[in-house]
Amino acid sequence: MKKATISVIAILIILVSIIVYNNEFDMIVKDETVNIEKESIAVEYALPKKKREKPGLILFIHGDGPTNKNGDEGYYPAWETLAKENYISISWDKAGVGGSTGNWLEQDMVDRKQEAEKVLKWALEKFDLDLRKVGVWGASQGGWVITKLLNENKDVKFAIGVAPAVNWMRQGRFNTISEMEYEGYSKKKIDEKLLTETQVNNYLKENNYQGYKDSNLEKEVLEKDRWDFIRKNMDLDNTSELEQISKPYYLVIGDHDLNVDTKETENIYREHINKEYLTVYPISNATHRMLKPRHQKESRMTVVETIFNPRRIFAPDYFKALKEIASKKEI
Incomplete structure (x- = not known):
């Protein structure tokens, strides 16, 4: 009995040690609040541990939803990769999330761009940076923000787009079809859903919210905000x-993306961005969030694997791409 108890305790100690070790990241994480007039933006940034030449800086621009400053710590593995290449990564709570004031649902992409510029201005004043290596990273919906920043802000020298879409409406349609096909729905059911979405979009175009609610088209009714x-x-x-892009743009796309038609994105980007400025990183066995395909839908396995080693849920080629981008002598 005593031997069994000792064995269990030993195993638990080993498991806890593994979890603690794998959840420590090779970077220094700090939090601050940026106060601009009546606005507060809660930021978090990751610093390289080793003192070297002046670091670069990458702003992380969230995708859709009420995302907090570190994406529920989902950004940490990427931040660690960049910290090892002498980059500071920084992001912030969306408006109305965590310690940030406002309401992200009241923002369009111009508002989000201006919000990012406020954080960038603060960061440029706070850190002694290699100004040639100041860039932006944008995931999914954030892709519409980073093209504006790249084109309109002289301080932004490059952009990394992770699974960005080109057209909002086409992206929504693709997402509906691919998600339902993945779940095994019949073509008839998919067509019915697409028809419903078309009807909802017509109400949206007319800005007829009351008509939309009265139509009972959807079981889960959109809130007004x-x-x-x-x-x-x-x-x-x-x-x-x-x-209009005339600076380096690094397009990172996965081959198991259910949210964005990455083939369309790649084709349009190649057609419209001067090849001198575009580099495409196709990531094999990667979902929309750059996770391994077995984590396409979050499950208990995802939670367990994240606890034991949060790096391992990601497609390895994603970190290889970030490392290659960050290690360039001239971005």
Whole structure:
């Protein structure tokens, strides 16, 4: 009995040690609040541990949803990769999330760009940086923000787009079809869902929220603030912005993406961005979030694997791409 108890305790100690070790990242993480007039933005940044030459800086621009400053610590493995290449990574709670004031659902992509510029201005004043290596990283919806930053802000020298879409409406349709096919729905059911979405979009175009609610088209009715957010952004298409790009853009796309038609994205980016500035990183066995395909839908296995080693849920080629981008002498 005593031997069994000792064995169990030993195993638990080993497991805890493994978890603690694998959840320590080779970087220094700090939090601050940026106060600008009546606005507060809660930021978090990761510093390289080793003192070398002046570091670079990458702003992480979230995708959709009420995301906190470190993406529920999902950014940490990427931040660690960049810290090892002498980059500071920084992100922040979306407006109205955590310690940030405001409401992210009231923002369009211009608002998000301006918010990012406030953080960038603060960071440029705070850190002694290699100004040739100041860039932005944007995931999914953040892709519409980073093209604006790259084109319109002289301090931004490069952009990393992770699974960005080009057109809001086409992206939504693709997402519906691919998700339902993945779940095994019949073509008839998919067509019915697409018809419903078309009808909802017609109400959105008319800004007829009451008509939408009265229609009973959807079991889960859009809240008014989400409705307004969609109306602000549903016409998004950044094709013309791609044509204006004259700085390095690194496109990172996975081959198991259910959210964004990455083939369309790659084709349009190649067509409209001067090849001198575009580098494409196709990531094998990667979902929309750059996770391994077995984590396409979050499960108990995802949670367990994240606890034991949060790096291992990601497709390895994603970190290889970030390392290659960050290690370039001239971005």
